[in-house]
Amino acid sequence: NAGVTQTPKFQVLKTGQSMTLQCAQDMNHNSMYWYRQDPGMGLRLIYYSASEGTTDKGEVPNGYNVSRLNKREFSLRLESAAPSQTSVYFCASSSWTGNNEQFFGPGTRLTVL
Amino acid sequence: QKEVEQNSGPLSVPEGAIASLNCTYSDRGSQSFFWYRQYSGKSPELIMSIYSNGDKEDGRFTAQLNKASQYVSLLIRDSQPSDSATYLCAVLSMNSGYSTLTFGKGTMLLVSP
Numbered sequence: 001n002a003g004v005t006q007t008p009k010f011q012v013l014k015t016g017q018s019m020t021l022q023c024a025q026d027m028n029h030n031s032m033y034w035y036r037q038d039p040g041m042g043l044r045l046i047y048y049s050a051s052e053g054t055t056d057k058g059e060v061p062n063g064y065n066v067s068r069l070n071k072r073e074f075s076l077r078l079e080s081a082a083p084s085q086t087s088v089y090f091c092a093s094s095s096w097t098g099n100n101e102q103f104f105g106p107g108t109r110l111t112v113l
Numbered sequence: 114q115k116e117v118e119q120n121s122g123p124l125s126v127p128e129g130a131i132a133s134l135n136c137t138y139s140d141r142g143s144q145s146f147f148w149y150r151q152y153s154g155k156s157p158e159l160i161m162s163i164y165s166n167g168d169k170e171d172g173r174f175t176a177q178l179n180k181a182s183q184y185v186s187l188l189i190r191d192s193q194p195s196d197s198a199t200y201l202c203a204v205l206s207m208n209s210g211y212s213t214l215t216f217g218k219g220t221m222l223l224v225s226p
Contacts, residue, residue: 031211033213033214040218041218042201042216042217042218042219043157043201043216044216045213045214048211048213050211056208056211058213090156090157099145099162099164100145100205100212101147101159101162102147102159102203102214103159104156104157104158105156106155106156107155107156
């Protein structure tokens with residue numbers, strides 16, 4: 001099992017450009033999450049999807065959109081990138097059964113110039 | 114606003130010593146608590162979870178929970194240089210019927226040979 005995978009690993013954008021970060025999990029998890037991590041700010045939840053077909057805003061959703069494409073895949077889209085969106089983005093997933101433990105992907109390091 | 118507080122460190126300990134990492138949380142209704150380890154440039158890795166008051170041991174790691182004091186701690190016995198990382202405390206909370214994690218900003222641990 002690959003666990004949680006993310007693409008791309010690195011990306012540089014110019015202000016105003018758009019891009020989509022991809023995330024997939026092969027653990028048959030119901031819930032998926034997008035976080036950003038900035039120095040001194042910790043991990044902050046952007047959006048989450050409790051189950052296929054549902055998405056909800058987290059702590060810092062402005063400037064982002066998400067799509068839960070199917071049970072495996074959850075994408076994050078930046079429509080018009082801003083320098084404030086320079087960050088490391090992590091996708092995570094968890095199961096309803098068990099103890100809600102979240103497992104993280106390797107991350108995408110995004111720089112917006 | 115649900116908060117999770119950790120001392121940012123760095124916490125410096127010599128090899129072989131016990132490292133003690135602490136975390137407090139604001140949501141009195143929280144039931145599940147997690148410790149993640151994050152090496153520089155890598156994604157968070159789940160190392161311990163705890164749900165009941167008291168101690169839970171797993172190898173060199175012991176998690177301690179005191180819900181009355183809203184306090185969680187992680188003890189690392191026989192610390193090794195490979196334990197040098199940032200340790201993130203995370204607390205599970207219910208949000209509109211779904212559960213989400215709130216993370217502390219992390220404590221950096223440095224283990225010197």
